Amino acid sequence: MERTIKTRVLQALEDLSRKNLEKFCFHLRNRGDKPEIRTREVEKKSPVEITDLMVSKFTAVRAVKVTVETLRLIDCNQEAETLESKTKACVDTGDPIFRKTSDGKLNTKPSQEAENHAARPFTSKAVKGASVKMMRPEEVEAEAKAQVLSEGGDPGNDRLVLSRYVIQFGKYKGQNFKWLLENDLTYAALIVAEHQRERKHSMIQSPHMAHKDSLTQYVIAYHELSEELRYHHAYLRAKQRSLQPGQEGMALLGFGAHRWETLQGLYESKDLDKISYVKYLRRMESECTPGSKMVDAIRYILQRDQELAAAGTAPSRPFTRSFCRGPRKRKSNRTSSSRSVQGKWRRTGSKTQQTCLLRF
Template sequence: MKKTTNFFPGRKTVSFRKGPSGHLRQDPSDEAMRIKTDPSLQDKSPAQLQHHVSTNALTAVLQRGGDVSDRHEVMGEYGLQFGKYNGKSFRWLLENDIGYVIYLIKTVEEEERAGKFNPQGNSKDSLLSFLDYARSFQEVEDLREYLSSRKPASPVASEGDTIVGFGVRAKDTWEQIWKSRADGYAAFILGVKCIKNSKMSNLQQQRAESGPLQPHPEL
């Protein structure tokens, strides 16, 4: 049997965190959460020039025996030059907080569409490089497509427009229940929502019989 030679024993790839269904987990890892909640763990160093960032990444890949000709692997070692994860590698961010990655992509795209994105400075250079790196992964693009395909919930104009959802009038709104309170159903609902014969129950019964509360003159 011919023995194969591994020319790059130190090669590293992104290990995405996935849930039971195979989708990327968007919640931050324990390490990311500690950084988010503890400012003392955040790197406050000023942003470096892109040239220094790329040189440091090449050195890191070379020292661990990675493939310096692989753009993905080298960019994975780029250090972030912005935000609460400043100093962490591009690969680290994909592995630890995909939710933040999606937020960054969405925010920049919205600013570009509105003509408000102004990429200047070392931090912006780092951000653009990271977005280029993140979008090159099919897993990230699949998640973005999935999120954009979900239909947003229909907005509710007010609490009165909310469907009751239970009982003989489950399909009615709370406003409909209140407007037809002469039939006693509104009083019944208010009465069963608390302890029988309690002061609160009596107060709710009075509110049901007297009509909607009027705003206090001082409010």
């Protein structure tokens, strides 16, 4: 593989004009990343020497990435695309390219491609009572190896082969494991967390369970998903606890910035940001997707609102201008004395009366 990569990189550099090769070496020296390339290491060097240097500095696989990036910096886009296409099978180790948010964090939301795939008619719920044929583990593996071979890859690379396993169930049936991690991390982590919990109580080796074993093996190899897996294990434990009578509020919210919060904790919080979020959820009652986690959260919030209304009380909320509106002022000729009496009544009134004034 290394020999093939070195040959392709060398061809790309030999196709450059003398001027473009000088530009290439200039950007190579000024990458601003380690390992550094010194001027004397590339100055007046031939394409062969520069290729050997990059492979020794970066490893063969990374040398391709650096070469492609540098070619694009000097506007040799056609050469970059050619090199990328010719080395694709060699540099693909089966590792997914994780999507990141603008602030560099892992993007766990479904991609647009994932949403489009999940919305397709044949990936929606199966016809009730229809049997779903599952391929046997050896069939899935054979198909994956054939796919790797067709791409020019190494069928002896276990992770590469595993990345090409085709999903046999759910809304992404027909896509492969690598695609799943690149397009919907949350779904992948939830499936693996549920399977790991199930495996604690069952060692059945059905095709379905064996397939999820393979997915689990692929997913847990990436430390980037450890936090997401930890969250889903916590979510499932909380969900189980919330099924007990009177414990509905113990379920985790499960989405958004407050996904680690329990429904009860979120509802009863005096934190202004969380209070604002509860108000937002109330407004979303008619707009959320049926069967979603948001529906469960809104149902709990409205149920708590009804219980408090029936009891003649309201949720405790600190008074701030940002989210509470006091009683509308009326024009009056009352003396300052009467206003003072009213203010005294407000300060000494019952807790219920004061709370009702702050009800929103």
